[in-house]
Amino acid sequence: MEVLERNNLAQRRMEIENAFEELYKQAFPLVARFVSKMNGSFQDAKDIFHDALIIFYEKQIARAITVRVADEVYILGIAKNLWLCKFKQTRGHVSLDNLEQDISIPEDYFQVNKENNRLLSLLQISGRKCLELLRAIYYDKLGLPAVVHVFGYQNVRSATVQKYKCLEKVRNKVKEKSISYEDLLE
Amino acid sequence: MKTSWNNIKTIERYLAGKLETAEALLFKARLLTDPVLRQQVTLQEKTYALVRLFARREIKSQLDRTHRKLSNHPEKKAFQQSILQLFSKP
Numbered sequence: 129m130e131v132l133e134r135n136n137l138a139q140r141r142m143e144i145e146n147a148f149e150e151l152y153k154q155a156f157p158l159v160a161r162f163v164s165k166m167n168g169s170f171q172d173a174k175d176i177f178h179d180a181l182i183i184f185y186e187k188q189i190a191r192a193i194t195v196r197v198a199d200e201v202y203i204l205g206i207a208k209n210l211w212l213c214k215f216k217q218t219r220g221h222v223s224l225d226n227l228e229q230d231i232s233i234p235e236d237y238f239q240v241n242k243e244n245n246r247l248l249s250l251l252q253i254s255g256r257k258c259l260e261l262l263r264a265i266y267y268d269k270l271g272l273p274a275v276v277h278v279f280g281y282q283n284v285r286s287a288t289v290q291k292y293k294c295l296e297k298v299r300n301k302v303k304e305k306s307i308s309y310e311d312l313l314e
Numbered sequence: 315m316k317t318s319w320n321n322i323k324t325i326e327r328y329l330a331g332k333l334e335t336a337e338a339l340l341f342k343a344r345l346l347t348d349p350v351l352r353q354q355v356t357l358q359e360k361t362y363a364l365v366r367l368f369a370r371r372e373i374k375s376q377l378d379r380t381h382r383k384l385s386n387h388p389e390k391k392a393f394q395q396s397i398l399q400l401f402s403k404p
Binding site: 144145148149152153156157160161164169170173174178181182185236240244247248251252259262263266267268292295296298299302303306 | 316318319322323326353354357358360361362363364365366367368369370371372373374376377378379380381383384393396397398400401
């Protein structure tokens with residue numbers, strides 16, 4: 129069982145990694161060309177591109193992409209919007225077409241505070257397995273039957289139990305470790 | 315199911331806007347009078363936000379690995395050149 133569990137999880141990781149690699153080859157040249165045109169550096173291109181791929185993935189999972197365009201065109205659109213978010217004041221003018229204007233960047237994407245960074249580091253030490261499970265359920269939006277398969281649970285019921293155990297564990301940890309604990313009671 | 319899990323499940327449905335009308339009214343009334351429940355809602359929102367942050371970080375480090383792989387692989391020379399020449403200033 130243990131071996132099966134690891135194999136399925138490893139296989140799933142591999143599949144996701146391959147999908148990202150394909151997108152990398154297709155879309156990075158476009159984004160890099162755009163960034164170089166804006167006088168950005170190679171590092172800028174890499175950073176913007178990685179953020180754009182993550183947001184693209186989230187939009188695909190949420191089925192939020194309703195227009196029919198090639199993936200790399202859409203990713204370039206996200207990258208242009210990200211460029212505007214980051215360098216609005218300092219670096220020039222980007223003209224967006226209709227498709228690109230309709231692309232939104234998740235509100236919380238750049239709002240990572242110190243507190244969350246600190247909490248996440250603590251959680252990664254003590255509860256990595258739970259974070260992986262919760263990621264699969266809430267972020268990758270894997271259905272419970274798929275979760276059973278990937279993580280090697282007996283059935284949907286035991287996966288559900290594990291989900292609640294993990295939510296409870298993380299929630300308790302957040303409560304215990306929050307600096308702003310007092311504020312929460314206000 | 316444990317009581318605490320019912321609590322988590324209800325809060326999850328509340329945050330996702332999935333409570334039935336009557337349930338939602340009742341829940342909001344409880345929120346007004348129950349500071350512990352209010353705190354639990356806040357903590358749970360934070361939990362989901364941390365899971366999202368975790369996932370984004372994980373993907374980012376995976377993309378860094380892909381980036382290194384494509385930058386170092388001898389068979390990908392043409393790809394590397396085409397990108398790098400965009401940034402070579404005359």
